[in-house]
Amino acid sequence: MNDHYDAQGEAPGISEHSGGGPRSYLIGAGFATILTLASFWASSTQLIYGPGVPILLGVLAIAQMGVHLVFFLHISSAPDQTNNFLALAFGIFVVGLVVFGSMIIMANLNHAMMPMDRLMQMQR
């Protein structure tokens, strides 16, 4: 038993000594439900200034991902979680590079491209 207490670090998701019990899952499910409902509400309400809605949706989504990581996957910055946390940080870094890098490059190419009708004329 408890063989994962012994040496270097913990696997992600081990909840036995980070509180344990259904408490963390209950808290996580509660927060996740509230954040989900909030983002569905924000996307359909007229109460929020229109251009602000995507930013709010992004904030709510990132918050909910954080809730899932902490309360369901039990990722933390505790000393025995250093490996998991560093791997996660690198993963987030690569995800950011892929998503925002692609969007910036494609928007730039789109901007630099000749309009389609002009291109058609040149080929004639």
Next chain:
Amino acid sequence: MNVAHQAFGSSPEIPLSMQGPAPTSVVVGFGFWLFLLSDIIIFAALFAAYAVLSGETAGGPNGTELFDKGHVLLETACLLASSFTCGLGSLAVQRRDMQWTFVWMAATFILGAAFLTFEASEFSAMLTAGAAPSRSAFLSAFFTLVGTHGLHVTIGLFWLLVMMVQIMTLGFRPMVRRRLFCFSLFWHALDIVWIGVFTIVYLGAS
């Protein structure tokens, strides 16, 4: 056991470098965590493709016309609830509680299957309405991204079935517990990807 644990375990007198190799459960968990992160990077590439192509409807239907938010909220609720029951199931596994493991894992399976059913009905309605992946770049990106997530959920359901059979035949031996543990990580990670899907694809469309 407890005395030995205190003497040779994570006591501060023994430096980390002298504690020997990490136990299998930590190595397996960490390796699977790395796999999940690389899987999330695959999804990031598909998200990037969707973000670039979401406006290219080629005169076809756009997201606002196609997506039904009530439907998506139902799918989200199923997946979130199944993530919750999966967590309770993994607690039952830690207690070696056969009965509750089966109850929670069955609930996880049913909720996951309900999610897939809702998604399949959404896809078939779109296909019959002429919004097939070949219609526009937007629809290609949509079906690739959401379909890949659905494929992952399908694989997860098969995995869960295999694990339930293994609990019945092999019991809670360490190997089976490690596999169940990896399954719960996989299932929670799929839920995290779904947060991105409903935010960017379904709610970002309006």
